[in-house]
Structures are given as C-alpha cells and as structure tokens.
Amino acid sequence: MKSRRLMQYLLGVAIVGFFVVFLVLPVGGVAAVGCQWQLMLEVFRDPVYMNGLFNSLKIAVTTTLLVGAMTLPLALLYDRYRFPGRDAVNLAMFLPMILPPFVGALGFQQIFGYYGVVNAVLADLGIARVDFLGGSGRFWSICVIEALHLYPVFYLNLVTALGNIDPALEDAAANSGASPLQRFCHITLPLLRPGMLAGGILVLIWSFTELGTPLMFNCTELTAVQIFNGLTELESNPVPFTLVLVTLAVSLALYLVSKKLLGGSRAVAVKGNNVRILKDLPGFCRYLPTLAFGFVTLIAVLPHLALVLIAFSRVYYQSVLPGQFTLANFEEALSNSLVLPSIGNSLRYSLLATLIAMGIGVLAALGAGRWQLKGGILLDLLVMTPLAVPGIVVAFGYLFMSVRYHWASGFNALENPFFLLAIAYAVRRIPFVVRAVASGLEQTPAELEEAARNFGASASRAFLRITLPLVGANILVGGLFAFSFSMLEVSDSLILAQKSEFFPISRALYELSQIIGSGNAVAAAFGVWTMLFLAATLGAATALLGRRIGAVFKL
Amino acid sequence: MARVTIEKICKSYGKEPVLNDLSFEIADGEIFFLLGASGCGKSTLLRILAGLLTPDAGHILFDGEPIDALPPEKRQTAMVFQNYALWPHMTVRENIAFALRCAGKKGKEADARVCEVLESVRLENFADRRIPALSGGQQQRVALARALAVRPKLLLLDEPLSNLDARLRETMRGEIRTICRREKLTALYVTHDRQEAFSIGDRIAWMDRGVIGQSGRPEELYYFPESRACAEFFGDANFISGKVSGENWETPFGSFPLGGKSRNAGCAMIRPEMIQFSDEKNGFPCRVKEVTFLGESTQIGVETQIGGVALTLRECGGAPCRAGETVYLSFKEGQLVAVAEKR
Numbered sequence: 001m002k003s004r005r006l007m008q009y010l011l012g013v014a015i016v017g018f019f020v021v022f023l024v025l026p027v028g029g030v031a032a033v034g035c036q037w038q039l040m041l042e043v044f045r046d047p048v049y050m051n052g053l054f055n056s057l058k059i060a061v062t063t064t065l066l067v068g069a070m071t072l073p074l075a076l077l078y079d080r081y082r083f084p085g086r087d088a089v090n091l092a093m094f095l096p097m098i099l100p101p102f103v104g105a106l107g108f109q110q111i112f113g114y115y116g117v118v119n120a121v122l123a124d125l126g127i128a129r130v131d132f133l134g135g136s137g138r139f140w141s142i143c144v145i146e147a148l149h150l151y152p153v154f155y156l157n158l159v160t161a162l163g164n165i166d167p168a169l170e171d172a173a174a175n176s177g178a179s180p181l182q183r184f185c186h187i188t189l190p191l192l193r194p195g196m197l198a199g200g201i202l203v204l205i206w207s208f209t210e211l212g213t214p215l216m217f218n219c220t221e222l223t224a225v226q227i228f229n230g231l232t233e234l235e236s237n238p239v240p241f242t243l244v245l246v247t248l249a250v251s252l253a254l255y256l257v258s259k260k261l262l263g264g265s266r267a268v269a270v271k272g273n274n275v276r277i278l279k280d281l282p283g284f285c286r287y288l289p290t291l292a293f294g295f296v297t298l299i300a301v302l303p304h305l306a307l308v309l310i311a312f313s314r315v316y317y318q319s320v321l322p323g324q325f326t327l328a329n330f331e332e333a334l335s336n337s338l339v340l341p342s343i344g345n346s347l348r349y350s351l352l353a354t355l356i357a358m359g360i361g362v363l364a365a366l367g368a369g370r371w372q373l374k375g376g377i378l379l380d381l382l383v384m385t386p387l388a389v390p391g392i393v394v395a396f397g398y399l400f401m402s403v404r405y406h407w408a409s410g411f412n413a414l415e416n417p418f419f420l421l422a423i424a425y426a427v428r429r430i431p432f433v434v435r436a437v438a439s440g441l442e443q444t445p446a447e448l449e450e451a452a453r454n455f456g457a458s459a460s461r462a463f464l465r466i467t468l469p470l471v472g473a474n475i476l477v478g479g480l481f482a483f484s485f486s487m488l489e490v491s492d493s494l495i496l497a498q499k500s501e502f503f504p505i506s507r508a509l510y511e512l513s514q515i516i517g518s519g520n521a522v523a524a525a526f527g528v529w530t531m532l533f534l535a536a537t538l539g540a541a542t543a544l545l546g547r548r549i550g551a552v553f554k555l
Numbered sequence: 556m557a558r559v560t561i562e563k564i565c566k567s568y569g570k571e572p573v574l575n576d577l578s579f580e581i582a583d584g585e586i587f588f589l590l591g592a593s594g595c596g597k598s599t600l601l602r603i604l605a606g607l608l609t610p611d612a613g614h615i616l617f618d619g620e621p622i623d624a625l626p627p628e629k630r631q632t633a634m635v636f637q638n639y640a641l642w643p644h645m646t647v648r649e650n651i652a653f654a655l656r657c658a659g660k661k662g663k664e665a666d667a668r669v670c671e672v673l674e675s676v677r678l679e680n681f682a683d684r685r686i687p688a689l690s691g692g693q694q695q696r697v698a699l700a701r702a703l704a705v706r707p708k709l710l711l712l713d714e715p716l717s718n719l720d721a722r723l724r725e726t727m728r729g730e731i732r733t734i735c736r737r738e739k740l741t742a743l744y745v746t747h748d749r750q751e752a753f754s755i756g757d758r759i760a761w762m763d764r765g766v767i768g769q770s771g772r773p774e775e776l777y778y779f780p781e782s783r784a785c786a787e788f789f790g791d792a793n794f795i796s797g798k799v800s801g802e803n804w805e806t807p808f809g810s811f812p813l814g815g816k817s818r819n820a821g822c823a824m825i826r827p828e829m830i831q832f833s834d835e836k837n838g839f840p841c842r843v844k845e846v847t848f849l850g851e852s853t854q855i856g857v858e859t860q861i862g863g864v865a866l867t868l869r870e871c872g873g874a875p876c877r878a879g880e881t882v883y884l885s886f887k888e889g890q891l892v893a894v895a896e897k898r
Contacts, residue, residue: 451640453627455603455705458659467651469644 026397107303161195361433374534391491440474753767807862814889821896838883
C-alpha cells in the first residue's frame with residue numbers, strides 16, 4: 001500500500017514538473033524580461049499600445065455580452081420546454097465549434113464586404129453600398145465572428161448548470177408566491193452563477209487574446225496582433241515581451257474580476273433527486289423555441305456557408321451567389337505545396353499533443369480527485385492554469401525558452417517546431433481532458449473500485465476493469481476535444497511554425513488567404529476539408545457523452 | 556470462516572480520533588453486530604478490516620494470524636457496501652462472476668457458484684439484467700450474493716438494509732440470518748438500527764466515540780445495559796435516581812431488588828414493559844398522567860404518589876386505566892438494573 005502511495009505522489013510530482021518546465025518557466029521567463037520599468041513606461045505611454053489593449057478589452061467584453069445575450073434564453077428554453085426537434089437543435093449548437101473563426105472571417109467578408117452579398121442585394125434594390133467592415137464595422141465584425149464561434153462553450157455550461165438546479169427549489173419559491181420573474185432573478189440566476197462564471201471566463205479570455213480573426217480583418221490595433229507583428233523585430237525591440245506580460249496580467253485580472261462579480265463556487269450542491277418535467281407550449285408557440293434555435297444556428301453557420309460557396313466558386317464578386325461554380329479550388333487546395341504537408345504536420349502535432357494531454361490529464365484528474373493527494377487542490381489549480389494563459393503567451397514563452405535556456409536549445413522552433421508545437425497544443429488542452437475525466441470520476445464512486453479490491457482484484461486490475469470502462473467515454477471525449485482543438489489551433493501555430501515545411505493547417509490557411517487572386521477561394525476549399533474532418537470527430541464525441549459534454553468546459 | 560481478533564486498533568482523521576484502542580473478538584461462524592450512532596467509527600473499522608484503510612496502530616488477526624500487511628485483495632473478506640457498489644457496466648451474473656474470477660475461480664465451477672448464490676437470494680431469473688434495471692431490494696440481494704459467492708473468511712456488511720423500505724428490510728433480515736447460518740459465515744455487521752441487530756445478531760457491541768461501550772448477547776444489552784447512554788441507545792427506558800443499599804436500590808417510593816451485575820451506579824434503569832400493574836399490597840401508588848394508544852401496545856405515563864417520580868410503562872392491548880386514576884405498580888423481578896451515568 002505504501003509503495004502504491006509513493007508511486008501516486010511521484011506521478012503527482014512528475015505532473016508538477018511538466019507544468020513547471022512547459023508553463024511556469026517559459027511564461028515566467030517572458031514575464032521577467034518584460035517586467036522592466038523602461039519597457040513598461042514605453043508601453044503605457046505609447047497610445048498605439050494602449051489603444052491596442054483598450055480595443056482588445058472592448059472586444060472581449062462585447063463578445064462575452066453578445067454570447068450571454070444569445071445563449072441564456074436558448075439554454076432556458078432547452079431546460080424547461082418540450083418542442084419539436086429539441087435534441088436536434090441542441091446538437092446543432094455544437095456546429096460553430098467545427099467552424100474555425102479564422103476561415104469564417106473569409107465568409108463573413110464575402111457576405112458583408114463592400115462587394116459582397118449584402119451590398120449586391122442593396123445595389124440591386126438601388127440603395128447605395130455600405131462599408132459594413134470599415135470603421136467601427138470591423139470591430140463589430142470581429143466581435144460577432146468570435147461570439148458566433150464561442151457561444152457553444154457558454155451554452156453548454158449554462159445547460160449543465162441548469163440541469164443541476166433542483167426544480168423543487170423553484171417550485172418552493174412559486175409555492176411561496178414568487179412570480180416567474182422573481183423566481184428567475186432570485187432563485188435561478190444566483191444558482192446559475194457558477195455555470196456562467198465557468199463559461200464566461202473562457203469566452204472572455206479567449207476573445208481577449210484571439211489572434212486569427214483580427215489578422216484576417218487586418219486589424220492591427222489589438223495587443224495580440226501587435227505581439228505577433230513584433231516577433232520579426234524582437235532583437236531590436238523587446239516591447240512584445242512587455243505586451244505579453246500585460247496580456248497575462250490582464251487575463252488574470254479578468255479572471256479575478258469575473259470571479260468576484262459572479263461569485264459562487266462549484267461546491268454549492270444544488271442537485272436534488274427531483275427531475276424537471278418539461279412543459280409544452282400551447283399551439284403555434286411550441287415551434288417558437290425551434291425557430292429561435294434555428295435562427296441562431298443559421299446566423300452562426302452563415303459565414304461558413306458563404307465559405308463553402310467561395311470554395312465552389314470560380315467568380316464570386318458583387319453577386320448573391322457565385323457567378324460560376326467549379327471544383328477546381330478543392331483540387332488546387334489539395335495540390336498546393338503547402339496543403340498536404342500541413343495536414344500531415346497538423347495530424348502529427350495534434351496526435352502527439354492528444355496523447356500527452358490525455359496521459360497527463362488522466363493522471364492529474366486521478367491525483368487531484370481519486371487519489372486524494374496532499375496538495376491535490378493546488379495540483380488541480382496548476383493543471384487548470386493554462387485556461388487563463390493565452391495561447392499567444394505560451395507560444396511566445398516557448399520561443400523565448402528555446403533561445404534563452406541552454407537545456408531547451410534542442411527545441412529550437414525555427415529549426416523544427418514539432419516537439420514544441422505538440423507540447424504547446426497539449427498544455428493548453430490538458431484542462432479540457434482533466435475536466436472531462438474528473439467529471440467521469442465524480443460520477444463513478446470510489447467504492448466500485450474498492451469493492452473490486454475487496455473481492456481480490458489488484459489495484460491495477462480494479463482500475464482497468466472497473467474505473468476505466470466507466471470513465472472511458474469521458475477520457476475519449478477529452479481526447480477528441482484536445483485533438484480537434486489542436487487541429488484548429490491558431491496562436492501557437494502562427495508563432496511557432498516559421499518554416500513552410502512545418503506549417504500546420506491554420507498557418508497554411510493563413511498563408512493561402514494572403515495570396516492575391518484565387519488565394520481566398522483555395523483557402524476556403526481547404527477550410528471546407530478541415531470542417532468536414534472536424535465534424536466527424538466532434539459528432540463522435542457528442543454521440544458518446546451527450547449532455548455530459550458540458551463538463552469539459554468547466555473551470 | 557475465521558476467528559477474527561481486533562487488537563488495540565487506533566485511527567484518527569487529522570487530529571480527530573475516530574477509533575480509540577479498540578479491541579474485541581468475533582468467534583468462528585458468529586454474526587457479530589457493531590452498533591452506534593452515526594460517526595462513532597463503525598464504518599471506519601469495517602474498512603480497516605477490509606484493508607481499505609490503514610490503522611494508525613493495532614492489529615487484525617484471522618485465526619491468530621496477523622493480516623495487517625495484506626493488501627485488500629489478499630484478505631479474503633467480502634463486503635456488502637452501504638450503497639452496494641455494484642458495477643453498473645456489468646450484468647448481475649458478470650458482477651458475481653468477476654468477484655469469483657478475482658478470487659481465482661473460473662469456468663464451470665464459477666458458473667455453478669453464480670447460479671447457486673443467485674438461487675439462494677432468489678434472483679436466478681435476473682442473472683442477465685443490468686444493474687440499473689434492478690430495484691433497490693434486488694440490488695441489495697445482488698450485493699449480498701456477490702459477497703457470499705466468494706465464501707469469504709469474514710463477511711462485512713455496512714448498513715446493507717439502510718436504503719430499503721420497512722417491509723423489505725424485515726424480509727431481508729430473515730434472509731441474511733438464514734444464509735449466514737447455512738453458509739456458516741463469520742460476519743461483522745455494522746448498523747445503527749437496533750431492531751436489525753436484535754433480530755440477526757449472535758452478539759452485539761455498542762460503540763460510542765471510538766470505543767466499545769458494552770458487548771454481549773442482544774438481551775444483555777437491552778435489559779442489562781451498564782450505562783445510561785447504552786440503555787438510551789437500545790430503547791425507551793425509565794431512569795430512577797436513588798442509591799445502592801446492599802442488593803437493593805433505595806428510592807423515595809420504596810426499596811427494590813437490583814438485577815444485573817453492575818452495582819457502581821449513578822441511577823437505576825427499567826424498561827417500560829418491565830413495569831406491571833399490581834395491587835395495593837405489593838405495589839406502589841401512582842397517578843396516571845397520560846394514556847397513549849400505539850397500536851400493538853398502549854403507553855401509560857404515571858407519577859409516583861411518593862416522591863413524584865415520572866415513569867412510563869407499556870401494556871399489550873388496551874389500557875386498563877384512564878388519566879387521573881390511581882393505580883398500583885410493581886417492577887418485574889430482577890429487571891431494575893443499576894447503570895452508570897457516564898459511559
């Protein structure tokens with residue numbers, strides 16, 4: 001028993017070691033370089049940087065509010081009412097997750113661009129063209145695209161949190177004379193706060209540090225883009241180090257402020273034994289929830305529908321539909337020298353990342369939960385930290401690490417970023433695996449494993465025969481998410497993959513979209529291939545876990 | 556089957572001691588009950604015996620052989636968990652067969668044993684059902700069958716009937732007793748339900764704050780508790796202050812012979828059903844304060860005319876008196892016992 005315990009602690013220490021080497025040291029190193037008075041003053045005095053920071057914050061807050069406004073009514077409808085196609089429209093809420101915002105921006109530009117679909121309709125009607133994407137239109141475009149990509153994260157948290165509220169609590173309030181609005185404001189909303197916090201922080205930090213979408217809109221007045229653009233002149237201008245430090249500090253501040261505002265803790269147990277009985281809406285009203293879900297999903301997939309049209313178009317200019325259709329873009333996408341190698345690269349990086357994330361994620365979930373290691377809470381906190389550390393910070397940290405630390409010089413990203421990219425993908429996906437596995441473990445009493453040991457099964461046999469089959473689906477889902485998010489990853493990919501032979505999919509997409517002429521159409525065709533691939537992956541995940549999938553997105 | 560010795564077991568959670576120098580022995584083939592209020596350390600002891608917890612000090616011996624160093628899988632104990640801990644991804648048959656396979660039994664021998672135990676708990680028609688498709692009572696019987704299948708040296712039962720309704724609980728009590736007798740099992744049964752202990756147990760130990768307060772046959776603990784706390788735990792009781800005088804207990808309303816062994820007393824105790832109606836010559840006068848019909852019996856609250864001591868008695872059937880009447884009562888011989896005020 002003692003040797004087993006020792007092994008558990010050794011594994012715990014190994015996980016901590018991994019995070020120290022691949023998170024604390026690189027990020028801390030960058031922060032240490034960036035933490036110089038002169039550089040700080042330069043950043044805070046320069047209106048360009050301050051404007052970038054202000055814009056990033058504005059985008060983050062606006063995106064989060066948009067996401068909240070979109071999803072709260074839908075989550076409530078799903079939780080309380082029976083309506084036609086309820087399961088199907090709920091499943092459709094996952095769609096944006098396979099629609100990379102990065103390439104979605106191409107579709108969005110096709111719809112709202114000066115020579116795009118909407119303006120084509122306006123021109124047909126004899127109305128003057130509107131520059132939707134110019135001025136503040138660009139800001140709103142970025143917010144909307146990010147909101148349309150991130151709302152499933154928030155929605156899933158809300159649905160899970162609503163499912164955990166014992167309906168008897170609201171019944172008791174109704175019984176005490178509370179009106180529906182009073183019940184919502186005083187019972188439902190306060191109990192929803194942990195779920196809102198979990199989803200909201202993810203959306204807030206994600207959109208604060210998003211790099212891909214602003215790049216596609218050529219929006220340079222954002223901190224993430226300023227860091228990216230500063231990479232090329234790092235030798236002469238160390239300001240990006242300070243910008244990384246500021247991004248990290250603001251992300252942590254956003255986390256703390258949200259926690260303070262929304263409060264609540266996961267320890268609040270609200271689940272009772274009562275099951276909510278779904279209500280039926282009268283007459284035609286029963287179709288209203290279906291229409292609401294359908295509308296949101298349609299808006300979410302619209303840019304990507306446009307993307308599909310671009311992919312099939314020979315000419316798509318100043319018209320609602322493409323002038324001519326063709327399959328050439330798909331062929332050209334596959335024959336482009338960047339594309340096939342990038343698929344192979346992404347697969348290699350993502351598979352290794354998934355294996356690392358699953359291995360460490362499962363051990364961390366066991367260590368912090370099932371094994372009850374001393375310091376388990378700190379371990380849990382450490383493995384969840386990457387959620388609060390923007391991808392751009394991690395990627396920048398790795399570049400810095402490979403240059404600065406002698407022992408890490410073998411990881412030089414410029415030479416071959418394979419290992420660093422896989423680790424970068426893995427580190428930022430470990431939290432998803434941990435939450436998925438921890439949720440499975442919470443639903444699998446330790447007694448089941450103890451019973452097996454009591455009947456003569458060794459510790460490893462009990463784990464393999466009892467616990468593993470019961471949490472297997474959770475591990476698989478965590479792994480699938482780690483894999484699909486790695487395949488879509490933008491920040492790490494853009495920063496760490498510098499040579500074309502090592503480009504992953506997202507970097508290849510970016511490069512293709514920059515080619516003048518047919519670049520957008522070929523990039524769109526490549527984007528369609530990617531979406532089909534990810535649709536298959538996430539479809540499998542959803543079928544495996546259903547509603548429990550929401551647990552993956554809890555902080 | 557085995558003779559089980561628990562020797563000076565100590566266990567603390569943090570600074571909170573849960574088991575405090577606990578020692579007792581369970582005879583071969585005996586059904587031994589551990590009773591006590593929630594949090595008194597019963598389940599902790601059970602988990603220590605199963606090897607799922609390590610004690611801070613002390614030893615466990617099976618037939619005189621220490622088993623402290625053995626991991627859970629080598630101890631040959633089988634536990635019926637409070638929540639059954641049935642593996643939900645296996646059928647009833649697979650649950651039992653997996654336990655047998657872990658115990659080294661395979662093939663036809665294992666198949667035959669699965670059928671045998673399922674028959675003994677009357678679940679032979681449910682062998683291929685999945686666990687979530689069973690009722691609470693059926694799950695409880697599967698848990699019992701799984702534990703019985705491996706013919707353990709020590710059967711451990713952790714409040715196995717606590718999730719069942721009253722009627723099913725009563726049926727299962729009888730079944731557990733019959734099966735344990737037939738299989739000649741040594742069993743340690745943990746519960747806080749005294750009815751369960753009285754109806755199944757050969758011997759009972761009453762636990763209080765991590766130590767054994769008193770142990771003995773069910774009747775001994777019920778009629779002759781050594782402390783006030785033990786008496787209160789096992790049922791309603793009348794406590795009468797006074798003092799020991801030789802073999803008698805002196806009270807304001809008379810001197811009564813003491814039963815039991817304890818003479819180091821803070822007060823005397825008698826169960827309500829051990830107080831009987833008497834006559835003027837042999838009884839002491841009381842005024843009836845309250846008569847409550849309980850169904851199978853009637854509870855009568857009285858106050859002695861001398862000293863004003865409140866007593867409660869229970870009569871089968873209807874009440875022979877009404878509130879306000881004067882009645883004469885006496886104690887059944889040897890049923891008034893001296894008990895310590897503290898444990």
